[in-house]
Structure formats: structure tokens, C-alpha cells
Amino acid sequence: MPKPQAKPERKTRIQSQNEEIILDAALEVFSAYGYRGGTIDQIAARCGLSKPNLLYYFRRKDDIYKAVLERTLADWLEPLRSLDPAADPATELTRYISAKLDLTFGRPAASRLFANEILHGAPHVARFLKGPLKELVDAKALVIRRWVAEGKLRPVDATHFIFAIWAVTQHYADFAVQVEAIIGTPDRERVRRAVLDILLRGIIPGRG
Amino acid sequence: MPKPQAKPERKTRIQSQNEEIILDAALEVFSAYGYRGGTIDQIAARCGLSKPNLLYYFRRKDDIYKAVLERTLADWLEPLRSLDPAADPATELTRYISAKLDLTFGRPAASRLFANEILHGAPHVARFLKGPLKELVDAKALVIRRWVAEGKLRPVDATHFIFAIWAVTQHYADFAVQVEAIIGTPDRERVRRAVLDILLRGIIPGRG
DNA sequence: GTCTATAATATGATAGAC
DNA sequence: GTCTATCATATTATAGAC
Missing domain, CATH: 1.10.357.10 (Tetracycline Repressor, domain 2)
Known part of the structure; x- marks a missing residue:
């Protein structure tokens, strides 16, 4: 789950879009290398975001994995x-x-x-x-x-x-x-x- | 492959035996967690050897993995x-x-x-x-x-x-x-x- | 051959400027 | 929201005593 900021505002289009991009990249990386084998660096690189930026949308590696799995x-x-x-x-x-x-x-x-x-x-x-x-x-x-x-x-x-x-x-x-x-x-x-x-x-x- | 010491001596029974024990442990660990997910620590702990001792028999993690796969x-x-x-x-x-x-x-x-x-x-x-x-x-x-x-x-x-x-x-x-x-x-x-x-x-x- | 200690690196995660 | 810089930790691998 993405971290909601202070107030539970509605997601912007940018946010939803970035989440999709991240999850697409994460699917490729995790399916190719496994959970442990895939790195946040790889996922970030694949979708053109910096690592901290990616971690703004999903606080932890585990959150990314769960999200892509559930999807x-x-x-x-x-x-x-x-x-x-x-x-x-x-x-x-x-x-x-x-x-x-x-x-x-x-x-x-x-x-x-x-x-x-x-x-x-x-x-x-x-x-x-x-x-x-x-x-x-x-x-x-x-x-x-x-x-x-x-x-x-x-x-x-x-x-x-x-x-x-x-x-x-x-x-x-x-x-x-x-x-x-x-x-x-x-x-x-x-x-x-x-x-x-x-x-x-x-x-x-x-x-x- | 185990590292041959200075001269290409024949393996002792202890050596062969330890290699078997290591490969058995490595099979369990790698199959359960994957290559990246399995650690030398886990394998060493599982077969009761210290990590450096294990690395005496197989110089690198990759060597252990290859050996257990080939077997x-x-x-x-x-x-x-x-x-x-x-x-x-x-x-x-x-x-x-x-x-x-x-x-x-x-x-x-x-x-x-x-x-x-x-x-x-x-x-x-x-x-x-x-x-x-x-x-x-x-x-x-x-x-x-x-x-x-x-x-x-x-x-x-x-x-x-x-x-x-x-x-x-x-x-x-x-x-x-x-x-x-x-x-x-x-x-x-x-x-x-x-x-x-x-x-x-x-x-x-x-x-x- | 086996150990303790430690170097070297990779990686998850955070701090704080902008 | 996004970045640079950096911390903290885990892990591979080695050095050197015994």
C-alpha cells in the first residue's frame, strides 16, 4: 500500500500512474530474480525513478512485493x-x-x-x-x-x-x-x- | 569444486564426507530460499560447520550451488x-x-x-x-x-x-x-x- | 583443517535540502 | 514529490592465529 500523506487526500493521477509503473517494473524484476534476488535498485532503474522516490510510493520492499502479488x-x-x-x-x-x-x-x-x-x-x-x-x-x-x-x-x-x-x-x-x-x-x-x-x-x- | 591444497593429494574420508554433508545442507537451503535467498551462514549452521570452514571446502557460494545442482x-x-x-x-x-x-x-x-x-x-x-x-x-x-x-x-x-x-x-x-x-x-x-x-x-x- | 576477527561490498532504508 | 547523501545492516569472502 502507498503511504497516505497527513490527510487522506485522493490520489493524484501522477500518483496512480507512478504506482502502476512501479508495479509493472517490480513484476518483471521479482519474477525474474525472486523476492530476495530482486533489488529496489533494479526496480527503480527499470522505471526511471530514483530509489528514494520509489520508496516514497512504497515504504518498504515487502510492500512493493505484496502489492504486485495481490494484483x-x-x-x-x-x-x-x-x-x-x-x-x-x-x-x-x-x-x-x-x-x-x-x-x-x-x-x-x-x-x-x-x-x-x-x-x-x-x-x-x-x-x-x-x-x-x-x-x-x-x-x-x-x-x-x-x-x-x-x-x-x-x-x-x-x-x-x-x-x-x-x-x-x-x-x-x-x-x-x-x-x-x-x-x-x-x-x-x-x-x-x-x-x-x-x-x-x-x-x-x-x-x- | 573443493580447492586442492598445494599438492594434488587424494581426498581424505573426512573431506569427502564433509562435502556430502555440505551439499545436502545446501540443497535444502537453496531449494527453500533460492540462490540469492540462501546464505552461506544458513548452510554452515545447518551442517554444524563454521562459515570459514565451509568456505575451505567450497571457495565461493557459487561453487556450492553449482556442485549441488550438478549432483x-x-x-x-x-x-x-x-x-x-x-x-x-x-x-x-x-x-x-x-x-x-x-x-x-x-x-x-x-x-x-x-x-x-x-x-x-x-x-x-x-x-x-x-x-x-x-x-x-x-x-x-x-x-x-x-x-x-x-x-x-x-x-x-x-x-x-x-x-x-x-x-x-x-x-x-x-x-x-x-x-x-x-x-x-x-x-x-x-x-x-x-x-x-x-x-x-x-x-x-x-x-x- | 578449523577457528576468530575483519575486510569489502551490496542493499534496504532514512535524513534533509529543494 | 523528488533529489543527493548517507546510515545501518547483511552477507560474501579473506587474513592470519592455532
């Missing part, structure tokens, strides 16, 4: 949240996986920031994982189980299936340098087809 | 390497995926160390990725394509299928705190069955 969490839940129980499973799962891949390729830094946070024990988002995330996954696992019960989907371990979707899609952001080392810059449409095929062929009736 | 790379390739083209695909892929899961649950710190290294651009293992790893993946993708051509496996994008296996199996180590937040400590056998089912059902003939 990504909401977006992260959205695709799963919009999984519609009333619609056709094949359509919905295809849409969900495609949306996750769009995030992966469109905002790889956000994926890597989140991956880094989890990888190192989720010190800043433990509450988020055990609260909103768990609730959402539990709810959507129920949706999948209902689809299975209704015969619209072949039997599958719902929660682990969600984990598999996350793992496979985020892989192309989190392990991008490895993917690139092996196949060069991946063709997004080919990735999409391959991933949909691998994840869905076995459980969409009439597709196996 | 894991060979083991990481082994399961894929042993994929047998002459054997039955269903058996081989089941064995491979199970072996990966055994690594994930048996040595999660090693998985997280590697994940962290890749996540941050693979500064230390770029050559490994473009050399031995790429060669191995290319070779094993050919094996899978042959199986498909022989009708032993349904059509699948071989390389992306290997990526999917990596992603799904390593997820249980790299994102362990997230998994735990959602389902508690996972039951390994259930994970194994779920993962095998999700990854193989669609492409093993007669299993869909």
Missing part, C-alpha cells in the same frame, strides 16, 4: 471461477484450458512470480491458498464430479485433474527457457491443440 | 533415459511416470532446486538444457512416435506429451504447499493412480 491473484482465479456448471463440459473445459494458456503466454512473468512464491513456501499467500483458492477448487471439483455423475464426462479424479490442468498450462511460462531450449519458441496454436488433446481426450465421451 | 542433474535424466523402445508402451510409460513421481515425493527439494533454476532463466544450466536434455528428449520423442506409427499408441504430440508428464509429476513437489493447502498431505498411491489415468487413458489403446 495478480484476482486475475489468476478468474478463468476457473467462470467455469459454468450448466454448460457443456467439453466446451467449458476447452475454454478454461485455453484461457489458462492465454494467461501463460500473455503474462508469463505473472505466472513465474506466483510459481516462485509457491515454490518457496508461499510465505505471503498462505492465507489465500487455504481460503479463496481452496474454496474455489472444492466448488469446481464438485462441478466436475456432477458432470461425471451425469455421464457427461468419463470418471476422473476431479481435484487432481484441476492440478493437472494448472501444471501443464503453467509449465509453458514457468519452464519457458527449458521448453525453448528443446523445441525453440513454441507455436501457441500447436501447444493449445496438444494440451487440449492430452488433457481432454481421455475424459470427453466420444473423443477417445 | 541432481544426472539423476534427473535417468528415468527418461531408461524408457525402453522395445518394451510395451503402456508398461514403459507407466513405469516412467511412476519413477518421476517417486523422485517428486522422495526428493522434493531437488525438484524445487531445479524448478527455481529454470524459473529464473537457467543461468547455470543453459548448456545442459540445450545439450544433453534436448538430445534425450528428441530421442525419446522419436520412440513415442514410433509406437504411434506401429499402432501401439494413439496419436499424440510426442514432445508436448513429455512436457505434460514432467509438468504434472513435478507439480506435486514444486507446488507442494499449494496442493497441501487444498487437499492436505496427498496420498501418494492415489496421486499415482490419478496421474496415470489422466495422462495415459487417452493414448493407451483399449484403455479409453
Whole structure:
């Protein structure tokens, strides 16, 4: 959070704008080097502010990190949240996986920031994982189980299936340098087809 | 590498033993906090050596990190390497995926160390990725394509299928705190069955 | 080989002028 | 709000006694 000056005045446009610039730069730096590895100097340099000026907007390094992390969490839940129980499973799962891949390729830094946070024990988002995330996954696992019960989907371990979707899609952001080392810059449409095929062929009736 | 004293004497048992202890401690520290986040102090404290004493065995922090990373790379390739083209695909892929899961649950710190290294651009293992790893993946993708051509496996994008296996199996180590937040400590056998089912059902003939 | 002490550097954070 | 200068601390790494 930015420090409010004496009186709780409304933010100027300059302020909001600078905060955005800082958070964009912080996302790049923290996702590339980790929390400990990224420095305030780097972030300041990247957005053309002096270090003390940056620290005027965010008093401490930790505040910057929390802000950039929180900004990504909401977006992260959205695709799963919009999984519609009333619609056709094949359509919905295809849409969900495609949306996750769009995030992966469109905002790889956000994926890597989140991956880094989890990888190192989720010190800043433990509450988020055990609260909103768990609730959402539990709810959507129920949706999948209902689809299975209704015969619209072949039997599958719902929660682990969600984990598999996350793992496979985020892989192309989190392990991008490895993917690139092996196949060069991946063709997004080919990735999409391959991933949909691998994840869905076995459980969409009439597709196996 | 440990610094050889004046003459290239053979290592004493104490030396080799201490190096092992140091590398074990370093694996824990670096995998938990990242390269930058882990300190020599932490590693020294964890293995009961003084910091200068530790630096007698490995002159620089970077040397410790490289050593512990290299020690894991060979083991990481082994399961894929042993994929047998002459054997039955269903058996081989089941064995491979199970072996990966055994690594994930048996040595999660090693998985997280590697994940962290890749996540941050693979500064230390770029050559490994473009050399031995790429060669191995290319070779094993050919094996899978042959199986498909022989009708032993349904059509699948071989390389992306290997990526999917990596992603799904390593997820249980790299994102362990997230998994735990959602389902508690996972039951390994259930994970194994779920993962095998999700990854193989669609492409093993007669299993869909 | 192992220790204490310490140098050298990097980095988070603040003081105070403008 | 933004800057220069600087402090305080953490951390890598070394010197030199034992």
C-alpha cells in the first residue's frame, strides 16, 4: 500500500500512474530474480525513478512485493471461477484450458512470480491458498464430479485433474527457457491443440 | 569444486564426507530460499560447520550451488533415459511416470532446486538444457512416435506429451504447499493412480 | 583443517535540502 | 514529490592465529 500523506487526500493521477509503473517494473524484476534476488535498485532503474522516490510510493520492499502479488491473484482465479456448471463440459473445459494458456503466454512473468512464491513456501499467500483458492477448487471439483455423475464426462479424479490442468498450462511460462531450449519458441496454436488433446481426450465421451 | 591444497593429494574420508554433508545442507537451503535467498551462514549452521570452514571446502557460494545442482542433474535424466523402445508402451510409460513421481515425493527439494533454476532463466544450466536434455528428449520423442506409427499408441504430440508428464509429476513437489493447502498431505498411491489415468487413458489403446 | 576477527561490498532504508 | 547523501545492516569472502 502507498503511504497516505497527513490527510487522506485522493490520489493524484501522477500518483496512480507512478504506482502502476512501479508495479509493472517490480513484476518483471521479482519474477525474474525472486523476492530476495530482486533489488529496489533494479526496480527503480527499470522505471526511471530514483530509489528514494520509489520508496516514497512504497515504504518498504515487502510492500512493493505484496502489492504486485495481490494484483495478480484476482486475475489468476478468474478463468476457473467462470467455469459454468450448466454448460457443456467439453466446451467449458476447452475454454478454461485455453484461457489458462492465454494467461501463460500473455503474462508469463505473472505466472513465474506466483510459481516462485509457491515454490518457496508461499510465505505471503498462505492465507489465500487455504481460503479463496481452496474454496474455489472444492466448488469446481464438485462441478466436475456432477458432470461425471451425469455421464457427461468419463470418471476422473476431479481435484487432481484441476492440478493437472494448472501444471501443464503453467509449465509453458514457468519452464519457458527449458521448453525453448528443446523445441525453440513454441507455436501457441500447436501447444493449445496438444494440451487440449492430452488433457481432454481421455475424459470427453466420444473423443477417445 | 573443493580447492586442492598445494599438492594434488587424494581426498581424505573426512573431506569427502564433509562435502556430502555440505551439499545436502545446501540443497535444502537453496531449494527453500533460492540462490540469492540462501546464505552461506544458513548452510554452515545447518551442517554444524563454521562459515570459514565451509568456505575451505567450497571457495565461493557459487561453487556450492553449482556442485549441488550438478549432483541432481544426472539423476534427473535417468528415468527418461531408461524408457525402453522395445518394451510395451503402456508398461514403459507407466513405469516412467511412476519413477518421476517417486523422485517428486522422495526428493522434493531437488525438484524445487531445479524448478527455481529454470524459473529464473537457467543461468547455470543453459548448456545442459540445450545439450544433453534436448538430445534425450528428441530421442525419446522419436520412440513415442514410433509406437504411434506401429499402432501401439494413439496419436499424440510426442514432445508436448513429455512436457505434460514432467509438468504434472513435478507439480506435486514444486507446488507442494499449494496442493497441501487444498487437499492436505496427498496420498501418494492415489496421486499415482490419478496421474496415470489422466495422462495415459487417452493414448493407451483399449484403455479409453 | 578449523577457528576468530575483519575486510569489502551490496542493499534496504532514512535524513534533509529543494 | 523528488533529489543527493548517507546510515545501518547483511552477507560474501579473506587474513592470519592455532
